[in-house]
Amino acid sequence: MRAAIVVSDPLDWTAQALLASFSAKGIDSFFLNFSDLSAAITSGQTFRCAGVNLLELDAIVVRDLGRKGPGDVAFRFEVLQALQERGIAIINPPHAIARAANKFATSRALQDAGVATPRTVVTNSLTDAEKALQDFKKAVSKPLFGYKGRDIILLEEGAEADLVRLKSVLEGQGLVYLQEFIPLDNPRDIRAFVVDGRVQGAIYRVAPPGQWISNLARGGRAASCPMNRELEEKAAGAANAVGAVYCGVDLLETEQGLMVIEVNGTPSGKGIFEALGVDVTAAIADHVHQNHYLRGR
Ligand SMILES: Nc1ncnc2c1ncn2[C@@H]1O[C@H](COP(=O)(O)OP(=O)(O)O)[C@@H](O)[C@H]1O
Ligand SMILES: [Mg+2]
Structure with a gap:
């Protein structure tokens, strides 16, 4: 093979x-x-x-x-x-890579699949964006094809400077992806690595002091995250929603339970290996190997 x-x-x-x-x-x-x-x-x-x-x-x-x-x-x-x-x-299948790369497509796929995700508005209209900001009170603006925590901004209702920033995102990108901000006392997210519908391992990514964006590329610190049924179900549900064989699923701990914020369709396995000693590529190789024989090629 x-x-x-x-x-x-x-x-x-x-x-x-x-x-x-x-x-x-x-x-x-x-x-x-x-x-x-x-x-x-x-x-x-x-x-x-x-x-x-x-x-x-x-x-x-x-x-x-x-x-x-x-x-x-x-x-x-x-x-x-x-x-x-x-x-x-x-x-991953091309449609899964495309869906995971596009945050609007991911949000839609998650909601369709019944996987909890924060409320999100994507719009070309400044009026609708302002209304969403009023509803959410605090909202996170993310580039549609963003990664590594880049160009993510926190916007607050009623703050004049934030309205200017919102307008500038709309003018620069032609649209804005606004998601309700999930406040956390000690900002961190969970990165779960899924292969073939099973969570191979999960890490917390703890944001640097005074910050709320927790990507490792933004100075987040990795720590071991214990597995539980909710995490397994939601992470596997997210992978299935976008159609990924292997992916990194980012989740936030909210008062309503875990919510998935994004799925990475071409994730690095390095962070989880360094934090937990789990090499996810072994499970990917298993999948390729088994699939080959199942297809009888
Ligand atoms: N709705 C939200 N509320 C609070 N923090 C968030 C929210 N969305 C994202 N974050 C923080 O920003 C980081 C990056 O967001 P994410 O959607 O994963 O985009 P990226 O593709 O850039 O990693 C997350 O890991 C988390 O720390
Ligand atoms: Mg992320």
């Missing part, structure tokens, strides 16, 4: 761990950088990357799709879609 790991940085911890876990399972695997992709449509269709005929692969695990421009992202997704249609296992 042959599998490719799509990654742009060959030194990436997760990509390296995937390679080792695949090798331990006897899966022949190698890295592919999707910046070398070519498709040809003639009497049939071919898809190649750095000299490799992608149609000859059994599986592709996407760690990082990379991109050179907005059109290029669509091209890379379409190639994954084409390969999936031709029976190659794409992990």
Whole structure:
């Protein structure tokens, strides 16, 4: 069996761990950088990357799709879609990566699946945005395709400066994603890593003193988080809602129980490995291996 790991940085911890876990399972695997992709449509269709005929692969695990421009992202997704249609296992499936990357799509998928998530308004209209802010009193504005806690701002109803910030987000991005702010005494979130519907491990990410954004990339500190049934059900429910085989699910502890705020469809396994010693790539390799035999390829 042959599998490719799509990654742009060959030194990436997760990509390296995937390679080792695949090798331990006897899966022949190698890295592919999707910046070398070519498709040809003639009497049939071919898809190649750095000299490799992608149609000859059994599986592709996407760690990082990379991109050179907005059109290029669509091209890379379409190639994954084409390969999936031709029976190659794409992990995560392209529609899952797309849904998880888009916070509006994720919020919708979570709500549709009955997974608790904070109230959210996404709008092009300043009037509707102001109304949402009034309803929520405090709201978090997030870029639709944001990551690593970047460009997230806390807005408060009635604060003149925050109204200016809200307008500037709307003008700059053409829309605003506003979510009710969940106040916490000691701001932290939970990152649960799900593979194949099972939580492999979970960590708290504790925000630095005086701050409320807890991403590790923003100085958050990882600590072991005990597992319980609610966490397992909601994290697995979130993974299923977006259709991810493996993902990182971010949850907040609220007075109404755990709420899922986002799903990361191309997560790093490094944080959970360093905090808990759990290597999630072993479970991903298990999935690829089992799936291969189930499909009888
Ligand atoms: N609704 C919210 N209420 C309180 N804190 C939040 C809320 N949404 C996000 N945060 C904080 O901001 C961080 C980043 O938010 P998240 O939605 O996970 O975006 P990103 O994709 O940038 O990680 C979270 O880990 C959490 O600490
Ligand atoms: Mg997050």
